[in-house]
Amino acid sequence: MWWQRLIGRKHPQRRDIAEINIWRLQSLFNNFRRILFLNNAVLEDMARMEQALGGEYIFDKAFMETAVRTLSSRVHHVAYNLNALTGNGYIPLYDRYQDIRIILDDILAGSIRSLTGAPVLPLQAVGWELEPLVGINLVCLAELRHHPGCRVADGFIITTEGVQSLIRPILPVGEAERADASATEIRAGIEEQLKMLLGDRQTMRFSVAITRIEGEAELINELGRFALVPDPDGSAVKIIPESSFCGEDSESATESLLKIISASPSPVDSPVSPYVLCLEQIIRTVCANLEQGGKEPVGQLSVFVRSCPPAIISGIIHTRAASSGSLEGLRITANLPDANDAGDTFLLRRTYPFDLIQSTITPRPAGYRFPDGRLATGEAAAISGFMRGSALIDSKMLKRLAETAMTLERMMGSPVAVHWECREEATCCITGLTPMPVILAEISDDDLAREQEEAEILCRTGQMVQSGIAAGRVVHVTDEMRPADFPAGAVAVARTASPQLTPVLQRAAAIITEYGTTTGHLATVARELRLPAIFGLPDALTLLPQGSEVTVDASETTIYRGILEMLLRHGAREMDLTPADPEYRTLRRLLRFIMPLNLIDPEAPNFSPHGCRTFHDIIHFCHEKAVDELAHFQERRPGLGAIRTRRMNLGVPMDIRVLDIGGGMTKSTTIEPGPGEVRSAPLAVFLEGLLDPKAWATELPTLAFRDIISSVPRSMGMLSAPLDSLGENLAIVSHDYMNISLRLGYHFSVIDAHLGVDDSRDYVYFRFAGGLADPERRGRRAQFISKVLDAMEFKVSVKGDLVIGRLKLVDTAALQAAIGILGALTAFSRQRDTGLYSDADTRALFTIFADTFLTDYTGTTSPAIDRHTPNLGQTGNSGQAGAPDNAYSATIIGAEK
């Protein structure tokens, strides 16, 4: 019967729906809160691993294995919870998770199989994760490209996998099986890179360096350098072995190669083919030579090919060299091309300002033209050598070379020999480097102890960010200082560890700040640069006066007055955790697939499961999509509209219904609870702002007929929504959480906020769209809201009339103030778009709002303090210093209790 069906449907089913919906709603929020919790835990795990890389923890391989296992499990659960939240909307995330997990497991197992990618790579495409395929020297060279003021030769690399493929026919079967890419593919890759280096030119001289990547004991061993010199007509290319610089063994290896390599290839059609043939010949000959020697296996070889335009002057920098006395310094040699003499030699101090200690200037050959235009003559040499000894490079260039070399030493973690060239355009270019085996003079423990006893400790506190010992003059970094003005090699002392200091870190010998955390962006940069760093050292600016000389022992968070030579030498001998340590390299490789955040812009096309390249990408993607799901859940889950809620009695012309999902309201059963019954921290402060009489004081503008007409398509769309969800302002709250959806007229806004006891988990998300005016004025209102959010240091994006703002990782007081102002903004901005006829109106409206509500807003109490999430901050492949602060670095979010 119809009435039975009606009765049967009416009451019992409504109750069922309500029960099901509240269950679904709780499930929805539980998944969301789980994502928040796991997100935070993953970020903490990542921070801990990164701190271990900086030397803060003593760890072993078991730590890395455990860390990867725990982290992976959490990331997997984040992906699971997002899929549970969205009805399996992101299944491909599991594939991306699995891909990354396999790579991490391979790294832990010491395998490089999963790292294998392109066998021929341009230098700029190399990052730390590829170190086992290209060698640490080339990684450092590639990283140096990102340092301002440092020029690095253009070139490309044939990886160990590429070399193996090329030499496959002459390798034993067992080794040949490991080569995956075919020799044809390698040749094609080489040709492509050579063409890019050649550009419009037909021929060019190239330099080829072959390096063997050693096992755990040594990092690399350069086997030889060769020049590929084209004939004038470009028909053929000659191979000319060049002397090696990395010690007697390598020199003897080069000599033996001289006997074997003599032929040049026949002319062929492609302009780069002769070069390819020569390269192959070099590689095969080197391998054959190694095999014939029979002393050791061929091993893993990589090849660096670089363009080699004529150099005016070239030389080598040894970052650690002894003078005739006992003083250690940094030695730079400079030679004229094809000169048979020893060239000029300079010994400089290893610390800023790199003062010159000693120079040896070789008399110039007769006919040499000095910079002032005069010619060197044989007569002068015959008399006394007078006027024959102008140095090849000036003091300014010496210091720049010293700065660059010390940067490379820090990256490598050991003294280095750096090749440099000065070319026709008078620019200095770094062309290669190798770790330098240096037997340091033994330091007496007694001498060290005595120096320590006599040393004056200026301060001993703060948090170690990156271990290491450095010395230099103190330079206070102010807001006004341009990074380029910071003297390279000085000890930077700043008030806050702001990300804006990143360029300074690239020039400093050490960094000390009064405020800042070990998990911030700047801490990450310091670790990337292996720059000794102490953050959170109170009164550092007072304790370390401008211009004073100090020695920083970051490992012990201790700063001494003056330069402690013994301690510096001790630090150089026993650098804490360096790339020479397999644990360091393994952890660094792991972090390359964990930490960098590549997905920054949620609006970008690659913001998808497929675009996730690291665990950080996955959790960031999941968080963004989870917030998005909640921001739209009323539209996407219309069935939830039937849940039982209570209308609030607010005393303003606005209805807000409230749904308490846990401790958000008092236990009273009042039908219409008032603000006094709110226990939800974020809702309480939001209502304070919303109910501020000043926000309701001004008259609403009159709607023009045009406004109503222009809004019809939008309002019709809204009207087609289920009745339950239209016009209802719904606040879903718990004691520390609020998700409030507001419809004021035809405006629609969502505020999603967490405000708990741990401010690192707090955030507020604000989304505003809609309006009744024409698109232009709605756009102006969006600009107005955007300006207000900007003023509160939100990260804001505006698209048409849609404004999205996010604020995270600020002080609790600042976040509370921001949520309160959002309340006021909600009331203040209702239908304001209709009055915004010009940009001047927008500005005027902002001025009114700012004068009324923002004057007392102090923002973050320490706005410049870097409280961002750790992040290797990849830009392209680098992931090193200079990387922009990323969006997700501000997305540590709330978590379940």
Add this chain to the structure above:
Amino acid sequence: MTTETRSAGPRPRILILDDEPIVCKRLKPTFQKMGYEVETFTDSASALARLRETTFNIVITDLKMEGADGMQVLMGAKESSADTHVIVITGFATLDTAKESYRKGAFDFVAKPFKLGDIVDCVKRIEEKQRGSGL
């Protein structure tokens, strides 16, 4: 501003044993800077042999190793000299192993990974104790 001085006299001795060379490598310079004479070992047999030859003020030993484990080293150190203070470090810390370590006379039990400062504090506590007892 503070100035710290160190007392003169024969330098105390410390033995570090861990089968992971990185742990020895990283602990050694810190204790050298603190004025200790440091010897490091990556196999327990050599460390035990050395303990039979010489008395050390402090022994820092890993727990889980090939051959003799940290507990045996702990007992060996105590047999060699009851005044030797032993710090046990391990990446596989459990309540049971910690209890057993203390029962066998360990001064402290530190789970890996640990901050350098943690173990330095531990050694400083031993120094204070030794000063207090006049050793």
